[in-house]
Amino acid sequence: MNYNLALSDETLLSIEKPERYIGNEVNSVYKDKNAVDIRFAMCFPDVYEIGMSHLGIQILYGLFNSYEDVWCERVYSPWTDMDKVLRDKDIPLFALESQEPIRNFDFLGFTIQYEMCYTNILQVLDLSKIPLLAADRTWDDPIVVGGGPCTYNPEPITDFFDFFYIGEGETRYREIFDLYKKARKDGVSRQEFLRQLSHIPGMYVPSLYNVEYNDDFTIKSMKPIYDDVPETVKKEMCTDLSKEFYPTKPVVPYIKITQDRVVLEVMRGCIRGCRFCQAGQLYKPLREKDVEYLKQHAIESLKNTGYEEISLSSLSSSDYSKLPELLDFLIEECNDKKVNISLPSLRIDAFSLDVMSKVQDVKKSSLTFAPEAGTQRMRDVINKGLTEEDILRGSHEAFLGGWNKVKLYFMLGLPTETDEDILGIGDIANKVAVEYFETMPKEKRNGRTIDIVASTSFFVPKPFTPFQWAPMNTKEEFLDKANKTRKGIMSQLNQKHIKYNWHEADASMMEGILARGDRRLNKVILKAYESGCIYDAWGEYFHFDVWMKIFDECGIDPFFYTTRERADDEIFPWDILNCGVTKSFLLREWKNALAGKPSSNCRLGCLGCGAASYGVGVCTEGKNNA
């Protein structure tokens, strides 16, 4: 417990939700700062309720604090009201536990989960009074490190980071801390420390690489500036998740957060090669956790937190091979303890419906299908192995089981998309309604009816996916497609049972620019922040017009990053990194996509993506290795 808060009572009472800034939550870790060698501030650059919901930080927080010589604390983006208070009163941003300025720490780590948080990173640095540019920092400043999915193309934010940790955090931090302690003891320069750090696998020190561009601004070359710095940086990965640290005493917040429950991570990676999905490629190969380990962790975590809900986490929990055993165990255990089980989107089939009916109020819950596209042709292009028949059969069984709410998720702007694919969205939604009326004759409906929500998001091509070569739609094309989708739904016989939602096109375009951006974007992001952009991920604070004006001022064409068709042999900004899957595999998949050819999943047949080089997980199950 820390009674010495950084802010006065008057200040805390003048802002929204003071609980965001006072720390002292159950299971938060307090140490004697004089008894540790390394102080690490871990940041999720968004508001507390979002950041506290992130599993990765809970893992690293627990792991780092398990080291006697390290004290890891948390910091989140101050909300806009607190941002103003800190600036007006000139109070440096502080960590939640010690309530001490971040600038006094040895490390400041950011988990970078989405592109739209980039200006929030600058906000945290700025409020901490840490120079925004890594080049301006000295040993008086923390080492600023980034990790998480966006660091698989960190090029737009290289100026702001001392280094990026590429891959899963469990593997190399101990080594990093030891190197840091030695460097400080030996009195080596910050630059020398970073150079030594670059020798540790997975560590990307952007200042040690030089990028040359062609006249058309595509990349000519990216080379290390010293011989001893590796030419490419390969993703770090846990080889046996059942032996890794997992937090069974996660920090439990006072206020309600987005993910307000025990999160049980059952596996990492995914066997399904959906071609639009970045996570599916980044976390390959699929590695399951031992079911006995999971049972034990579930019980310990519930006991240590007092949470009344537990949720399974993975990219596709239906693919967990011991799912029935795990769920049986949890249902029995949780029933006794009056704990709710929240199921992730399971593939809808007889098994999942049976499980769902045991743990949810059928009348209140809805079925979720993510066909992602309106026709089988389009689904073959994106390699989404869900057919119309699957959806209708699943719906049929669910309707018999008492469900009558269905959510359908689609994407607009996928490569090769035609009007037929767009109109197919309304078609599927209508067929689900028809299935309901046929399955449930009037006398069985008890006055209820079918309720369908179809949602579309705009497709954003991401690095390290087969679609990294794909041109992205313009805002106008997106809105036109959303309009066609709406009209398509309106023309259906059962249109009054179908609600349609679509996303903002501006935010998608911005995400698209940043996702496949290069180092030239650093100055754009810096200028956007200086012009007042923060919380871009929050619609009400996102100012697309300001961003576009800055692109103009910087003389950078934003469409270079989005709508441009990329050549097969173009050097991408992220090619300096190696996420395990090879570029030749991704190109092969891109060609298959354009030819409308679906591919197998990892369990049915290896595609030779390259991830087998790690020699773990599904790659070693021995099913027809390519």
Added chain:
Amino acid sequence: MHKLRLKFSKNGPIKFIGHLDVMRYFQKAIRRAEIDVKYSEGFSPHQVISFAQPLSVGATSDGEYMDMTVNSMISTEDIKNRLNEFMNEGIEIISVVELGDSAEKAMTAAYAAKYKIRFRQSLKPDFDWISEFKKYLDNDKLPAMKKTKSGEKEIDMKPMIFSCECDEADESVTLLLSMSSMATLKPSLLFGGFMNSKGLELDNNALDIHRIDIYRLCEDGDKSYIEPFITDDISTRFYLNV
């Protein structure tokens, strides 16, 4: 089955945790302590617990109350010890008593609350507020506009003040104020009236409020008195004027 009443304190940074979040905090703490709490029936069962009057955010207390029904227990002392093992510093279970079956809920049984009130340093009036406050209380009537569901209505605060002790050296006043379903006087309303009487506005965050205890109404022959919910100290009794 046992109906229990728990008295707890709320001090330190925990004072910024709002009432609903304190309830959620207790629900989790009860699970961590593996108390055999009773759950309601139905599809989403919840613990049978309820709280006395909410404390405003920023206020501290040494006299908060929660009622809880348990299916089984070793002793009230064991409940207290087990919960305290899982409490955050700042929240401490002070005592646990078993209630009779017919006992009213803490929420409905509350009749008054005792507060110790100071001004926060940066928002303190620049005059001798304690002597002025004493003079203010000497008025025959203390009118104030109280917000209700349907708008505002004028009330007289005077009969809702049972006692007031001033401590000049400590720069604090200790007030026993009405707090029931019939009539509740919040310190902020009283001090708002006081500041208005000086031609000033009370800043929302000016008062440093500490709740000392919550009182219930008792009968002693033909005399009525109030005393803290849980007490074995007869000197805490406060006889009401008949």
